[in-house]
Amino acid sequence: MRAGLVVLCLAYVLSQFFRAFLAVLTADLGRDIGAVPEDLAHASGLWFITFAAMQIPVGWALDRIGPRRTASVLLLLGGSGGAALFAAATAPIHVSLAMVLIGVGCSPVLMASYFIFAREFPPARFATLAAVMLGVGSVGNLVASYPTALAVELIGWRATLAGLAAISGAVAVGIWATVHDPEKASGDQKGSLIDLLKEPALWTILPLMLVAYAPSAALRGLWAGPYLRDVFALETTQIGQATLVMGAAMIAGTFAYGPLDRLLGTRKWVVLGGNVLGAAALALLCLWIDRAVWSSVILLAVIGFLGASFPVVMAHGRAFIPAHLVGRGVTLLNLFGIGGVGIMQFVTGRIHAGYADGGATAPYIAIFGFFAVALAAGCAVYVFSRDSID
Numbered sequence: 001m002r003a004g005l006v007v008l009c010l011a012y013v014l015s016q017f018f019r020a021f022l023a024v025l026t027a028d029l030g031r032d033i034g035a036v037p038e039d040l041a042h043a044s045g046l047w048f049i050t051f052a053a054m055q056i057p058v059g060w061a062l063d064r065i066g067p068r069r070t071a072s073v074l075l076l077l078g079g080s081g082g083a084a085l086f087a088a089a090t091a092p093i094h095v096s097l098a099m100v101l102i103g104v105g106c107s108p109v110l111m112a113s114y115f116i117f118a119r120e121f122p123p124a125r126f127a128t129l130a131a132v133m134l135g136v137g138s139v140g141n142l143v144a145s146y147p148t149a150l151a152v153e154l155i156g157w158r159a160t161l162a163g164l165a166a167i168s169g170a171v172a173v174g175i176w177a178t179v180h181d182p183e184k185a186s187g188d189q190k191g192s193l194i195d196l197l198k199e200p201a202l203w204t205i206l207p208l209m210l211v212a213y214a215p216s217a218a219l220r221g222l223w224a225g226p227y228l229r230d231v232f233a234l235e236t237t238q239i240g241q242a243t244l245v246m247g248a249a250m251i252a253g254t255f256a257y258g259p260l261d262r263l264l265g266t267r268k269w270v271v272l273g274g275n276v277l278g279a280a281a282l283a284l285l286c287l288w289i290d291r292a293v294w295s296s297v298i299l300l301a302v303i304g305f306l307g308a309s310f311p312v313v314m315a316h317g318r319a320f321i322p323a324h325l326v327g328r329g330v331t332l333l334n335l336f337g338i339g340g341v342g343i344m345q346f347v348t349g350r351i352h353a354g355y356a357d358g359g360a361t362a363p364y365i366a367i368f369g370f371f372a373v374a375l376a377a378g379c380a381v382y383v384f385s386r387d388s389i390d
Helices: 002-033 037-053 055-064 067-087 092-106 109-120 123-137 139-143 146-155 157-178 193-197 200-204 206-212 214-232 236-257 260-264 268-287 293-306 310-318 323-354 362-382
Strands: none
Touching (some): 002 037, 002 092, 002 123, 002 146, 002 236, 037 092, 067 092, 067 109, 067 157, 123 260, 139 146, 146 236, 200 206, 206 268, 206 310, 206 323, 206 362, 214 236, 214 293, 236 293, 260 268, 260 310, 310 323
């Protein structure tokens, strides 16, 4: 199983890459195929929405079919096929279609790992293992920044995406060859998504799950690029360097959050404290929107660091999910986490278009303020959640 988890981690590197690489292609796609920021926000939103919608069938497949076939087949058809389509894109609509396919391909890889963790390891280790997988896999976030900008300058974005199509196909074959499905849960218990939704404890966690990951993912995945270009006139490689800093902070945050629930004996207050501070950082970015490049990059990094509570929120919700519904349970949580990013990308695309005539800073004040308010609202509901620690 160790080899299988390593290959699944490589697949998750690709998943992290594909959700974040559009930020450094803003100028190139605008020049070559006429894609404006609203087009890229729409394409990014489609990736997240598709990814989220796939969690329902993926959850069923993990429980019924197992992670091996689920992850390998979808990554081969969706990930590799979508990257190939992106490489051949001649219009913004092709980018959107490609991102839909890539979203399908990436949708099972992290949850396949979490499914294995939930079935094969003690519950008390779930948050730490989830954080390690998320943190190591987030190397893809780094690759999607400055290294991708360099690759695009050296060989062009089309060749870069063609190479990623080949890599995705190879990783999919590796999953098929190395991953072994855990034994099915004992007994003949039946259950469905409806049974999960009847659990009251989940309903105070799901709203924060909907908004906690969205600010850092949306900023790193797209809005950091147009913001730094429009407000500070940064070029592609400079944007790549800035997003590299934010990506590194997101990885550091993941590893920092991972063991805190066991160290402090609480999941609720670890998550709540980090996200309240994240909302404050977003508000400060609104106030200092054009103060200096260095202060904006630092605040983006802080938002990325504090926004890495995903594995602890996942572990919090996992505590209320019965063993025979683990696949559908973790994918339900992931549906909210990833779906929230997709919804917010659609909304922020409209916000950007609506405030485009208000000056260089107006769209970004509105976008960052929207994220701050949404995150604060999620925290307000989460206050009433029941703590869990295994």
